[in-house]
Ligand code: SAH
């Protein structure tokens with residue numbers, strides 16, 4: 001009999017599970033706090049938990065971690081873990097420390113089915129959805145591993161922000177995503193505010209609408225192009241949910257969103273989407289006339305090249321000129337700092353060891369992406 005993975009449950013789910021064992025909800029809350037706040041996996045160590053419950057859990061349930069394949073630290077403090085998710089698949093999780101926050105970039109799928117041209121994960125093809133437990137195991141492990149490494153005092157938190165911007169399209173794994181988000185937000189879990197949990201999507205319109213109702217958190221939309229023909233080419237999902245529908249969904253989302261703007265991500269591709277004309281088209285798209293202005297911020301991402309994309313990063317001067325067109329028109333525009341690129345941990349460089357779904361001819365043309373680049377390889381986690 002396989003053991004029930006307690007990381008698969010949000011608090012309501014755990015309460016229902018405990019009820020099935022004849023236990024009251026407050027016992028589930030205690031258990032939940034041991035797991036997520038203290039990082040405990042051993043029921044025997046959960047000292048204030050009734051012995052009767054500990055006995056029932058032993059042999060039927062577990063807190064199932066992901067196996068760590070590698071842990072790498074970048075010169076800039078970014079840390080990347082590669083986790084084994086079985087069947088030849090691996091996913092990556094990245095911790096990005098900044099002065100005032102610690103952000104964890106979490107994966108939602110092994111591979112991705114959307115297949116954006118500029119994305120290394122997309123080029124790998126889709127392998128499978130992660131479970132809620134596998135999504136949460138990334139946060140659970142990173143938070144408690146870092147507390148230990150950084151010698152944090154009891155009660156101190158390392159991770160203040162979570163961004164669903166690792167491998168995969170989170171809104172194509174909706175059923176597993178939502179309970180995971182709820183644990184991140186739960187005061188008995190990680191206690192993160194809705195503003196500090198961000199779902200990034202390439203634009204799965206119906207699921208943006210559902211998220212608004214089920215669990216509104218901060219939303220980032222990967223735009224990358226201001227017109228449908230160009231976006232059809234860069235983000236193939238646009239053929240199903242074109243820009244007008246996507247922007248309408250963003251407007252609806254704002255009615256429930258914890259922030260009063262949507263973040264649009266725009267990856268700067270040399271000679272593809274980075275001209276002043278593209279910037280003006282982008283302005284026209286989000287500004288519209290009068291009250292139709294969509295409250296948003298633009299985050300320009302320097303493209304992180306990988307060989308098989310055939311694309312190049314825009315020159316710094318081009319990115320600045322593009323930003324200026326937007327800023328001069330009053331649109332808040334930032335240029336993302338590239339972090340962790342020496343360990344292939346920057347946006348779009350997360351490739352994992354995903355089982356190859358593409359055909360052999362394509363595969364032969366590939367240049368493998370090194371898992372360990374010019375960086376320190378730390379000792380594997382205990
Ligand atoms: N699937 C979701 C979340 C994961 S991708 C999405 O597409 O939003 C996270 C971000 O990295 C997205 O904005 C994506 O467009 C960007 N990205 C992907 N490949 C990139 C690359 N090679 N260089 C820079 N950014 C990239």
Ligand code: SF4
Nearest residue numbers: 112114116119122202
């Ligand atoms: Fe998937 Fe996002 Fe990469 Fe597109 S950018 S292929 S949606 S992970």
